[in-house]
Amino acid sequence: MTKLLEVNNLKKYFEKSMGWFKTLEQTKAVDDVTFHINKGETFGLVGESGCGKSTCGKTILKLYSPTAGSLFYEGNDITNLNRREMFPYRRKMTIIYQDPFASLDPRMTVGGIISEPMEVHKLHTKEERENRVMELATRVGLTDEQVSRYPHEFSGGQRQRIGIARSLALDPDFIVADEPVSALDVSIQAQIINLMQDLQKDMGLTYLFIAHDLGVVKHICNRIAVMYLGRIVEIAERDTLFANPMHPYTRALLSAVPVPDPRVKPDQIILKGDVPSPVNPPSGCTFHTRCPKVFDRCDKDAPHLTEVEKDHWVSCHLYG
């Protein structure tokens, strides 16, 4: 398998000056994250709100400039490319956003929304673009007549289809899907997931799938990374992760998902307290404040992601 994307020790800190004396406050949104994505696979990034999964996705696309670390796309270092140098990569890497209500320009028709990326990249003649728009619209399940309408005339699921058509306009290889189905109803969610899988098969796409719904992630992803407070705590193949979760956080996360079967009463691991603020993350292992298996080493040393079994990486002192 060839690696499409490599992320090495990626960090993204946000700084904000606070108070009278302008003391800098640092939010460590992404803190030392390393992983790679193979060509043609769907790599899942899961975690709860504020864990840095979306920031991670956006930093990979260089929509935020990384604070430290390096990014390789098809073997090329894209970490320090400027806007102009990034331009050719923008055709290959795109994003699908979470909220289909906020991510589409309300004053543009669906056709305009889908063809805009092609105009920006000066691709095709006007006529070719129009044909391409129709082709893409049909591909994602919109009718010809809907192309001349405006976003507000569509339901959430259909808007997400428009967003997908737009991100396909440049014929990309890699798509960051940032919670693409979490704003949708269950029955619509399944429609969009199936569409994304069909497109992947037909066009050979690679996805970075960011989500908090473990059921969805399990269904669509090949490999999964679990994030907590800006760090990756576990990476494994899908079936390994669900059959044998190792990190106490992953275990708690999996056990907390309500099972849609009234006869199954899982042993829930209820975590105490809330997720600490990433402005002032706990010392040592950032999970130690809520960890049910905490011991004396945890608040002192930060654990590193180590390969415990083949292709199963865990960042926890229990497996050190």
Add this chain to the structure above:
Amino acid sequence: MSEKLLEVEDLRTYFYTDEGVVKSVDGVSFEIKKGETFGLVGESGCGKSVTALSIMKLIPDPPGKIVSGKIEFEGEDLAKLTEKQMQKIRGNKISMIFQEPMTSLDPVFTIGSELIETIQLHQDLKKDEAYGQSVEMLKLVGIPDPERRMKQYPHELSGGMRQRAMIAMALACRPSMLIADEPTTALDVTIQAQILNLMEGLKEEFNTSVLLITHDLGVVAQYCTNVAVMYAGNIVEYGSVYDIFEEPKHPYTKGLIKSLPSLDKNVERLEILEGNVPSLIDAPKGCRFQPRCDVCTDKCIDSFPDLRYVTESHMVRCHREAGK
């Protein structure tokens, strides 16, 4: 059989808008027994929240109006009560928690002053007694350091904490029924588990009935005794959790359960329900689900099916199932 606490019969709540009459709730009937958790499930726009607001009589009028129906609570028909009489019921006997705790707490008051206000409004207590009871309630819902939290404003609390504060407020007067409208939808899974278990514990302690409104079938399966599935303003299936999850009869319920990605088995493709929820202004004449149904017949297009019993505890609104 335990006693019934609330009986809703043929409730119809319509909204009169410029585009036409939106029949958000169109003939909904169900009953909730003492001490049970009753689930009302459905997708957005199916009328589940409007049903809850109708029970509380909090429908904005105009444009909304409870057109007909009976809401019998502890032997009294709430639909007939005046606003003044309703105020004695709300918060005292029936209280409600909402999806987004940030928008339902007033940002200019401290948690403490809101709690004290709630308690003093409904009980004849002095301020310091109300204060004591407030601290007690916060402790009960698992908020650490309650005295400090009493002085804080809603924005200083995390989402989970705010929802705990809301629950403390809702349960302060020991209501006999709690309506929880998507109480954990805005929260993360690990926090969701905390809140749902807290509600479960408090329900036992106070013998409160809970009307749990949600779109999450997992939450329903784990926490409810009886369930009603709503689609486009109607209840399409009604029964115990076992009836609904093990022997779903209505094509919509079946489709919903099948379209869930499962955690314990792998499937190639998800089964999907084609199409979208119909508009509630010009609802189709026959069965409301008929345009999306893959087993529909001519009868389904022409006539609206009734909710009929298939077993003693299980009802379904479908021509095919009821005809068997």
